[in-house]
Amino acid sequence: MRNIMITIEYKGTNYCGWQIQNDRISIQQCIENAIYKITKEKVSITSSGRTDAGVHALGQVANFYTNSSINIKKIPEAINSKLPDDISIIDAKEVDNNFHARYSAKRKLYRYAILNSKYKRPIHNDFAYLVKYDLDINKMIQESKYLIGEHDFKGFMSSGSSVKTTIRTIYDIRLKKEEDLILLEIEGNGFLYNMVRIIAGTLVDIGRGKINRSLKEIIESKDRNKAGHTAASKGLFLKKVYY
Incomplete structure (x- = not known):
């Protein structure tokens, strides 16, 4: 199992915020759906913190676990191909399994x-x-x-x-x-x-x-x-x- 850290840029205008909500589209939902289309795995991504509706990010950080063997250098482009234009993965790194996007933040x-x-x-x-x-x-x-x-x-x-x-x-x-x-x-x-x-x-x-x-x-x-x-x-x- 690999632990992948991703850095995300997004325009929050059209979203209910980061966190998944039942009746509205969130940043988290869009990224998890994109990862599923690439890996066929239902992952749960953890962010450094939730942003509210309308809030933007230049460097949000999240991590997820995957069994996929996709090359780390190809992950941003692969996920971005399944994301809307106002969300983009701008970096990806493979990190230690103990890394947690929220609790590891300084x-x-x-x-x-x-x-x-x-x-x-x-x-x-x-x-x-x-x-x-x-x-x-x-x-x-x-x-x-x-x-x-x-x-x-x-x-x-x-x-x-x-x-x-x-x-x-x-x-x-x-x-x-x-x-x-x-x-x-x-x-x-x-x-x-x-x-x-x-x-x-x-x-x-x-x-x-x-x-x-x-x-x-x-x-x-x-x-x-x-x-x-x-x-x-x-x-x-x-x-x-x-x-």
């Missing part, structure tokens, strides 16, 4: 894109969150630094999660503006349910002056009501998973 890097424009921009419609208000990017950058380090991020988690602890470590956060696009990149050892989207929404609310308290105060409060809104899913990308 850290993740997410990117969030904000389109700060008075008008909609069709080219960015599926990939960035449109914010028409003027934003103080320097204030957003300054406040974002409070996120770095180990904190209890309970105030940045949506309800519906049953995690054992809400303590997470943020290693780095970068915020830059390129013309009308504001790009947020955040790297940590793990993220709570909707944590990156709530961080993005909070920074937007700080940037437009809707929230006057500091991010340091919001973190220490552990109160979801003191943080900002949950930014739209379409601006979020899982960029890279580190092992």
